[in-house]
Amino acid sequence: MPPKALILFAHPDEDGSSAGASLLNRIEGEPDIEVRRLYDLYPDFNVDVGVEQAAWEAADVIVLQHPFYWYSSPALLKEYLDVVLEHNWAYGTEGKALAGKSLLTVTTAASQEENYRPDGYNKFPVETLLLPFEATANLCSMTYEKPVVVYDADRIEPEALKAAGEGYVQTLRHLLARRTGGEGAAQ
Amino acid sequence: MTTSFLFLATLFLGAAVIIVPLFQRLGLGSVLGYLVAGVAIAPVLRWLGADAVQISHIAEFGVVMMLFLVGLELEPKKLWRLRVPIIGIGGAQVLVTAAAMWGLGQVFGLDWRMALALGLALALSSTAIVLQTLNEKGQMATPAGQNSFSVLLFQDIAVIPILAVLPFLAHPGGFGLAGGEGHSGSSGAGHDAGGHDASGHGAGGHGGEEAIFDLTQNLSAWGQAGVSIGVIIAIIFGGRYAIRPLFRVIARTHIRELFTAVALLIVVGIAFLMGAIGLSAALGTFIAGVVLADSEYRHELESDIEPFKGLLLGLFFITVGAQINFNTLFGEPLVIFGLLAGLVVLKAVIIFGLATVARLDLSSRFTMALLLAQGGEFAFVLFGFMIAEDVLPRELTDRFTLVVALSMLLTPMLVIFNERVLQPASQSRSNPSADDVYDEGNPVIVAGFGRMGTIIIRMLQGLGVSATVLDHDPDQIDLMRRFGHRAFYGDASRLELLESAGAGSARVLIVAIDNSDKTLEIVELARRHFPHLRIVARARERRDAMTLLKAGADEVVRETFEGAVQMSQRALEFLGTRPFAARQAAQRFETYDIALMRDWARMEEQGIGEKERIERVRQATEDLANLLVEDQKSGQGGRPEGWQGSGNADER
Numbered sequence: 157m158p159p160k161a162l163i164l165f166a167h168p169d170e171d172g173s174s175a176g177a178s179l180l181n182r183i184e185g186e187p188d189i190e191v192r193r194l195y196d197l198y199p200d201f202n203v204d205v206g207v208e209q210a211a212w213e214a215a216d217v218i219v220l221q222h223p224f225y226w227y228s229s230p231a232l233l234k235e236y237l238d239v240v241l242e243h244n245w246a247y248g249t250e251g252k253a254l255a256g257k258s259l260l261t262v263t264t265a266a267s268q269e270e271n272y273r274p275d276g277y278n279k280f281p282v283e284t285l286l287l288p289f290e291a292t293a294n295l296c297s298m299t300y301e302k303p304v305v306v307y308d309a310d311r312i313e314p315e316a317l318k319a320a321g322e323g324y325v326q327t328l329r330h331l332l333a334r335r336t337g338g339e340g341a342a343q
Numbered sequence: 344m345t346t347s348f349l350f351l352a353t354l355f356l357g358a359a360v361i362i363v364p365l366f367q368r369l370g371l372g373s374v375l376g377y378l379v380a381g382v383a384i385a386p387v388l389r390w391l392g393a394d395a396v397q398i399s400h401i402a403e404f405g406v407v408m409m410l411f412l413v414g415l416e417l418e419p420k421k422l423w424r425l426r427v428p429i430i431g432i433g434g435a436q437v438l439v440t441a442a443a444m445w446g447l448g449q450v451f452g453l454d455w456r457m458a459l460a461l462g463l464a465l466a467l468s469s470t471a472i473v474l475q476t477l478n479e480k481g482q483m484a485t486p487a488g489q490n491s492f493s494v495l496l497f498q499d500i501a502v503i504p505i506l507a508v509l510p511f512l513a514h515p516g517g518f519g520l521a522g523g524e525g526h527s528g529s530s531g532a533g534h535d536a537g538g539h540d541a542s543g544h545g546a547g548g549h550g551g552e553e554a555i556f557d558l559t560q561n562l563s564a565w566g567q568a569g570v571s572i573g574v575i576i577a578i579i580f581g582g583r584y585a586i587r588p589l590f591r592v593i594a595r596t597h598i599r600e601l602f603t604a605v606a607l608l609i610v611v612g613i614a615f616l617m618g619a620i621g622l623s624a625a626l627g628t629f630i631a632g633v634v635l636a637d638s639e640y641r642h643e644l645e646s647d648i649e650p651f652k653g654l655l656l657g658l659f660f661i662t663v664g665a666q667i668n669f670n671t672l673f674g675e676p677l678v679i680f681g682l683l684a685g686l687v688v689l690k691a692v693i694i695f696g697l698a699t700v701a702r703l704d705l706s707s708r709f710t711m712a713l714l715l716a717q718g719g720e721f722a723f724v725l726f727g728f729m730i731a732e733d734v735l736p737r738e739l740t741d742r743f744t745l746v747v748a749l750s751m752l753l754t755p756m757l758v759i760f761n762e763r764v765l766q767p768a769s770q771s772r773s774n775p776s777a778d779d780v781y782d783e784g785n786p787v788i789v790a791g792f793g794r795m796g797t798i799i800i801r802m803l804q805g806l807g808v809s810a811t812v813l814d815h816d817p818d819q820i821d822l823m824r825r826f827g828h829r830a831f832y833g834d835a836s837r838l839e840l841l842e843s844a845g846a847g848s849a850r851v852l853i854v855a856i857d858n859s860d861k862t863l864e865i866v867e868l869a870r871r872h873f874p875h876l877r878i879v880a881r882a883r884e885r886r887d888a889m890t891l892l893k894a895g896a897d898e899v900v901r902e903t904f905e906g907a908v909q910m911s912q913r914a915l916e917f918l919g920t921r922p923f924a925a926r927q928a929a930q931r932f933e934t935y936d937i938a939l940m941r942d943w944a945r946m947e948e949q950g951i952g953e954k955e956r957i958e959r960v961r962q963a964t965e966d967l968a969n970l971l972v973e974d975q976k977s978g979q980g981g982r983p984e985g986w987q988g989s990g991n992a993d994e995r
Contacts, residue, residue: 168923169921169924170921171921171924195921195922195923196921196922196923197922199921199922199923199925199926200926
């Protein structure tokens with residue numbers, strides 16, 4: 157079985173989004189990649205824990221793709237992680253289900269990169285603001301990959317967006333290939 | 344004859360209607376009101392030549408009914424849980440009090456037999472007064488209430504052996520003329536009541552007087568015991584296997600008064616049966632009540648018997664008041680008041696002591712001591728019997744009859760003293776938690792067990808919330824019981840039924856019946872009588888919902904509303920709206936629509952004219968439409984556009 161990637165797309169307004177939806181469209185349909193649109197699946201925030209855990213177990217790379225709202229993810233993704241990453245499944249003495257898997261955050265920020273510098277009005281880099289996700293990966297014994305951040309998402313030029321999409325695919329391909337390679341090396 | 348009967352009835356009812364509400368209003372309780380009404384009409388009764396004692400024997404049937412109702416409240420397992428207080432506190436109370444009085448009587452120079460007989464009679468308290476007071480104050484389920492009830496229950500049972508023992512205490516040689524007079528006089532009055540068989544404890548006991556003698560002549564003691572046990576077993580099996588099917592048949596006829604007739608038949612029939620074999624009628628109906636306590640018709644039975652019980656008990660209290668012989672009182676006031684004080688203080692101290700041993704808190708100890716300190720209606724019965732049996736001379740029973748009646752008159756005042764003086768003082772030191780008080784009652788009452796009611800119950804039960812369910816369709820109830828639900832037959836728009844279903848202690852009432860007039864009736868009734876209840880009512884449509892809100896429902900759910908909103912939400916999804924956006928549009932619509940409805944109800948209440956109301960609603964509807972369309976366009980369900988988005992992030 158080739159390694160698989162699971163894209164958890166959390167956007168409350170997919171149709172009104174340009175960058176996020178465009179990135180997703182680029183990746184959707186690629187082999188070995190499953191997309192789950194959380195806001196379509198759980199409009200009542202009533203997340204099906206069993207189904208979601210099975211999806212995580214079947215994947216090797218888990219991607220959290222979301223717009224950058226108030227220096228974090230939209231509400232449903234937080235709720236999702238709250239209920240799906242159960243004790244003794246994701247972490248704890250018995251919690252080994254996710255050990256060794258990769259966690260990648262892909263986020264689209266409306267503001268420019270320079271605003272996320274110590275002298276910018278957002279003061280902190282996006283990577284720093286994403287620390288809670290890194291800590292989550294750490295507790296679940298997952299490998300936290302370098303986040304993919306698309307800045308200026310509302311005004312981005314079509315070519316730049318296209319390039320970002322290609323970069324997204326490349327990153328995923330690289331991560332999946334590394335796992336295949338890793339397995340091969342182990343044998 | 345009829346005229347004089349009607350006059351008597353007018354007199355009793357009139358006195359009650361005038362005086363009882365007055366006393367109730369002053370916070371003195373209905374019992375004291377009835378007693379005072381009796382005192383007030385006593386001169387008229389004497390002038391008429393009416394015999395208050397004789398009327399009181401009929402009225403004692405109220406006590407029998409009350410015990411039936413008490414039994415209905417007590418499921419067998421609850422009764423079993425009370426076995427320790429019944430035998431412990433109850434048994435100790437009778438024995439210790441009788442022994443103390445026996446000793447005291449001898450100190451005052453009474454013959455030991457007379458002292459013992461007096462002690463046994465005076466140890467008993469008034470079931471009628473105590474239970475009525477507990478019910479009125481809603482204290483039946485409190486520790487003080489449960490323990491008081493246990494004591495009273497033991498006393499009820501104890502009457503039977505006491506009646507059996509009394510003949511052995513007869514004064515050797517009798518009391519001559521006095522005794523003879525007793526036979527034809529007082530006992531004659533009792534006898535009449537005995538003739539109606541089992542009109543109360545008294546009559547139960549009295550009927551027993553004859554029956555015991557008959558049976559001891561015809562049967563051995565073992566045979567007599569066998570008959571008694573046989574009858575009790577028959578009551579238990581009859582209640583379990585005959586009465587319920589009978590109720591089902593009657594309920595299907597939908598003739599209300601037939602149901603009342605059956606309820607009365609059960610109580611009267613059992614009272615008769617028990618009287619015929621010489622057992623306490625009250626005990627028999629109590630057992631029948633316990634047997635029927637877990638039947639689906641329990642609440643209906645309660646509400647049928649309740650008015651009869653109330654009236655008869657009221658009559659009984661009036662006759663007690665009327666029997667107070669002020670001539671004896673004024674003839675030797677010091678002796679009478681001395682005896683009264685002695686009786687009440689002695690009983691109160693003993694009960695206080697026993698309650699302390701039973702580790703009740705201070706507040707419960709005070710309540711029990713003052714509540715149970717009076718002599719009871721049993722004493723009247725036993726005194727009559729004692730005269731007949733030459734146990735006590737007439738002048739002594741006359742005196743003590745007066746003392747007991749006065750002690751009953753004193754009880755409501757002691758209760759008030761307890762509430763206003765002792766309770767505030769003891770509250771600070773002991774704090775009974777609300778959970779202890781109400782742990783017996785279900786927090787939720789659901790009226791209506793149809794399509795909506797079943798879903799409600801399934802959900803609540805699934806979450807471990809226990810609910811009392813009422814419905815007026817016997818077949819529906821039968822069906823639901825087979826599925827293991829607890830449901831009761833009855834019309835929830837009747838106050839008595841709501842009361843007996845526990846509306847006094849429940850926290851939420853869900854009205855889920857499929858009849859808007861009835862729903863409104865129930866909501867109004869519940870709002871008026873149970874201000875603490877949160878009411879959730881089912882409405883057919885908007886108009887209905889507004890009426891219910893105005894009638895005092897806390898939450899109104901339109902039966903078709905949620906369903907219709909969900910259907911349009913699904914339709915939006917099929918039209919291509921994202922599920923989350925469709926969901927938000929639906930929620931937004933719901934919020935606006937409910938607010939609009941409440942606004943309308945409020946405007947109506949404020950007397951804002953219809954024209955203006957319609958104008959405002961039209962405006963609000965337009966606003967809502969604009970808002971929803973805008974949401975649709977932005978595709979955002981009202982969310983501010985992408986955070987830090989739309990090109991001018993730098994200015995934020």
